[in-house]
Amino acid sequence: MKLHRLVAPVLVLAALAAVPADPAAAVTVSAAPSPAVVTQPVAVTVTADFPLVGAPSCTMEVNFGDGSPWTDAGTCTTTPCTLSGLTHVYATPGTFTLTAREKAGACLTPPNPPDPGTGTLVVNPPAVAVAVSPPAFQTARGAAASQALAYRFTATPPASLTLSSSKGVFLAGGRVVGEVRAPLSAAIRNGTAIVTEAVPVPVAVLERAERLGTPQVVYQRQFSNAFLSATALATLTLTTEAGADFRVTRIQLYFGNRRAEAEVARSGPAPKAFADVWFTGSGLLRGYWEVDGRRLAVVERHLAAERFVTLRLPDPPGLPTFQEGTHVLRFVVTEPAQEIPLPEAIYFVASGGTAGRARIVLLEPGDGGNVAASRPVFTWRAAPGCRTYLVEFLERAGEKPVFSAYTRATRYTPPAFTLGAVFRPGGRYLWHVKGFAADGTPKAESAIGTFTFGSKAEVVPGEILVAAADDAEGARVLEAVQDRYELRPVRTFRLRSIGWRCAVFRTDRDVFRLSAEIRREKGVVLAQPNYVFRTLSEPMSDLQGLGRELDFERLHRRLRGKGVLVAVIDTGVDTGHEDLRGRIRSARNLVPGEAYRAEIHGTAVAGVIAAALNGRGIEGIAPEAELLALRACRQAAPGRPEGRCVSTAVAEAVDTAVAERAGVVNLSLGATVPDPLVARVISAGARRGVVFVAPAGNVPGRGALAFPAAHPDVVAVAGRDAGGRPFPDAEIARMADLSAPCIHVLTTTPGGDYNFLDGTSLAAAAVSGVVALALGRDGRVDRGALHASAGGLCQWAERLLAMRLCRAPESRRSGTGAPATRR
Known part of the structure; x- marks a missing residue:
């Protein structure tokens, strides 16, 4: 009996020791910091608790x-x-459940329940x-620009x-109002x-902002991943x-040869070196000339008012010519902070000539071909022994390049800042490639090729014009x-002079291919x-007098154009201007969705005429x-004369001018390609005796009339x-005529x-005025005389x-001699 009394307490104590004091905390798992x-x-x-039976493992x-x-x-x-x-480390945000448990097959003594925790x-x-x-910068109206931006990211807490x-x-x-489709990470x-x-700022972005009446544009980038973003x-x-x-x-x-490369004899006269610098604003330009990394001369010059300056390497020191081989000339700008690549020019000091150089074959574009304005690409065939190539672009043979660059590839795409700033849409250019060996020795060169930049017609994106008989x-x-082509209607109108009904549609397809179908x-x-179409004038603040081409005093004693109606198809004419008041028979708006308004270009053209x-x-x-003011064009931006118009409005304006019996139609506008619809209504008007006058264009090197x-x-x-x-x-x-x-x-x-x-x-407006004088005197003009010119206006x-x-x-005025016929 005593024995039983002794054993029982021991069993009770053992049983009590096997039960944890806090069963809910037998296995726990926690994380810090929390939240993370x-x-x-x-x-x-x-943490884990185990039964008190030996040492747990x-x-x-x-x-x-x-x-x-x-x-x-x-x-x-x-x-x-x-x-x-x-x-x-957690890669994504959220609320996570952590679980701790005994590893299966790895516990001699399992933890107390609950398990897992x-x-x-x-x-x-x-x-x-x-x-x-x-955070803010300024750029000039009407000029493409480039701005270097730095984005500094800070994550809190550090991550x-x-x-x-x-x-x-x-x-x-x-x-x-614009996009820069360039990914950043x-x-x-x-x-x-x-x-x-480096953010390119196109002129189109600035024009759209001005049309919206705001002098400020915000450039925004949204950086993000799956769970956060920063603007x-x-x-x-x-x-x-x-x-x-x-x-x-x-x-x-x-x-001095107007190229970015030159070859001179050893110890011979050094070539003259020049740097053309384009800039905006005003300030102190600091920089230096260097050859092969060795500084030659320091430049400090205050620039103001101009947009362009030519700097010349001083002589002395001039360029060294005592060492044979290739030498790299650079002009390094230290102030203001540089935002564009620094160009280089190369000169080769040699004792021999250029005989034996290999020929580089130009591949793309083909001679006389077009390059896309959005992303021009130039390619050529590799030449034996050439490691580096110099690509030069010129407006005319024998002149200095408008742009040049060195590359080790046989394919070159000009940087974004050149598109519009260097190459003009519709402009015709020359290009040339030279190849150099690893030591800089000239090894090969190409013939001179020609191309037209961005000559593809400018169109209203996603709009197509379809015409049928007006019945x-x-x-x-x-x-x-x-219905068949799933087009979205925009508007319809009639051209009575040719008996057509026209409709403007919206589409998501390529408008050129769809038109052909x-x-x-x-x-x-x-x-x-x-x-x-775009109007063809530019603002000018230089207060010089108009060159006297016609003797107005003698002219207006005999002829004033009375009774002649001149249609001005342009931006809006200021009908209240004191020099035009009473001269305007009618003013109408043909720009869809807008009211008639006075604008610069149309008012200027009207003043020259009448x-x-x-x-x-x-x-x-x-x-x-008398003037028929037909507003077919919209002023591109406040304070600037440039206007923009489209096929439909120009065609309607010509049709209206013919219906109103205008004797002269002044079209001071132009496009890079012929417009079939506008061409048709002009032909119809000409058959009825209307005289049409238009400018030849403002783009040099294009090689064709607008x-x-x-x-x-x-x-x-x-x-x-x-x-x-x-x-x-x-x-x-x-x-031109x-x-x-x-x-x-x-x-x-x-x-x-x-x-x-x-x-x-x-210039076109002046000619329209002279035609009006002829019509006012005789009621008609000799059409042969209109196109048979020997030079100038007078x-x-x-x-x-x-x-x-x-x-x-x-002969003292024309400067061109007798122009060749264009027909």
């Missing part, structure tokens, strides 16, 4: 709740047991801020992650990262050239085309893109002619500058003002009007 941040290391702790494992595999936390050999030292951890994304440097941005957008007035490590970008903003303010930030926008190096059947044809449909008389003889202001060439000046029924007018030189160049002047003054032309501007403007638009006017006008021999 993505990519931040988290320390995980596991149990391996515990942890699951982190994020899809990663179970991980050993360690082995418990005592009770209670604490296992630490395990870390984990769980815990909760909240993981937050880090706070990422991005600062832009500079490592990657953010990306697919594109940057320009915002004006809350609307997207920011690899943030230990909480920081810096990413840089970077930089503010661009539009200003004048003088008010823009002082910035070097382009540098071109060349030698019930034509209406059914247009409806059928709309629709033209094959029965009943369709025309299908084409909605082409873009400003009144009232003792105030200026004198028009036909001061008693349209509609290229139309055979249109009088094509080139320009001449104050020195009698042809404008835009001698080749286009020879193609005649040339007229187009530089520093004083004329009317909105608000009762006057200003000096440039451009062949004004001589042409003397023949057309059969009266003496020229104050000096024409």
Whole structure:
């Protein structure tokens, strides 16, 4: 009996020792810090209690709740047991359940229940801020620019992650006005990262902002990953050239041969070296000339007012020529901070000539071909022994390159800043490649190739114009085309002069290919893109007098154009201007969705043609002619004369002018390609006796007349500058019917003002005025005389009007001789 009494308590004590004091805490798992941040290391702790039967030997494992595999936390050999030292990094934010348990097959003594144990951890994304440097900058209106931006990222708490941005957008007035489709990636490590970008600012973005009436544009980039985003903003303010930030926008190096490469004899005369520097704003330019990394001369020069300056390497020191081989010349800008690649020029010092050089074959573009304005590509065939190539682009043979670059590849794409700043849409250029060996010795060169830059027609994106007969059947044809090709209607209109009904549609397809398909449909008389035309003048503040081409005093004693209606198809004309008041029979708006308004270009053209003889202001060439002001173009931006118009509005305006019996139609606008619809209505008007006048264009090197000046029924007018030189160049002047003054032309501007403007638009207006004088005298003109020119306006006017006008021999003014016929 005593024995039983002794054993019973021992059994009771053992049973009591096997039950943990807190069953809910037998196995636990926790993490710190809590809450945690993505990519931040988290320390995980596991605790466990075991029965008091010998020493436990149990391996515990942890699951982190994020899809990663179970991980050993360690082995418990005592009770209670604490296992630490395990870390984990979460890649995404969220609320995660951590689980700790005995590892199957690895426990001699399992822990007390409950097993497994769980815990909760909240993981937050880090706070990422991005600062832009500079946060604001200025650029000049109407000039393409490039701005270097630096994005500095800070993650709090410090974390490592990657953010990306697919594109940057320009915002004006809350609307997207442009994009930069260049991806950027920011690899943030230990909480920081810096990413840089050279942002091209196209002229189109600035024009859209000005049309919206805002002088500021915000450049925005959204950087993000799967769980967070950060927005970077930089503010661009539009200003004048003088008010823009002082910035070097382009540098071109060349030698006395006007090329970026030269060859000289050892110890011979050194080639002269020049740097053309384009800039905005004003400030102190600091830099230096160097050859092969050795500084030759320091430059400090204050630049203001101009947009361009030519710097010359001083002599002395001049370029060294005592060592044979290739030498690299650079002009390094140290102030202002450089945002564009620094160009190089190479000269080779040798004792021999150039015989034996291999020929480089130019591949793309083919000679005389076109290159895409969006991304031009130039390729050539590799030449034996050549490691480096020099690519040069010129406007004319024998002149200095407009741009040059070195590359080790046989394929070259000019940088974004050159598109528009160097190469003009529709311009014709030359290109040439030279090859150099590893030691810089010239080894090969190509012939000179030619190409046209961005000559593909400018069109309204996604708009197509379809025409059919103006009757019930034509209406059914247009409806059928709309249904078959799933087009979205925009508007319809009639051209009574040719008996057509026209419809404008929207489409997501390529408008050129779709036009070709629709033209094959029965009943369709025309299908084409909605082409873009632009007025052809530029602002000019140089207060020089208009070159006296015609003797107005003698002219207006006999002829004033009375009774002649001149249609001005342009931007809006200021009907209230004191020099135009009473001269405008009618003013109409043909720009869809807008009201008639007074604008610069149309007002200027109207003043040249018909400003009144009232003792105030200026004198028009036909001061008693009447004007039909047809607003078919929209001013591109406030304060700038350039206008933009499309096929539909121009065609409607011509049709209206013909219906109103205008004797002269002035079309001071142009496109790079012929427009079939506009060509058709012009031909119809010409058959009814209407005289059409248009400018030859303002783009030098294009090698072709702008349209509609290229139309055979249109009088094509080139320009001449104050020195009698042809404008835009001698080749286009020879193609035109005649040339007229187009530089520093004083004329009317909105608000009762006057200003000096440039451009062949004004030359065309002067010719329209002379035609109005001829019609006012005889009621008709000799069409052969319209196109049979011997040079300038005055001589042409003397023949057309059969009266003496020229104050000096024409040869002193024309500067071009007799232009060749364009027909």
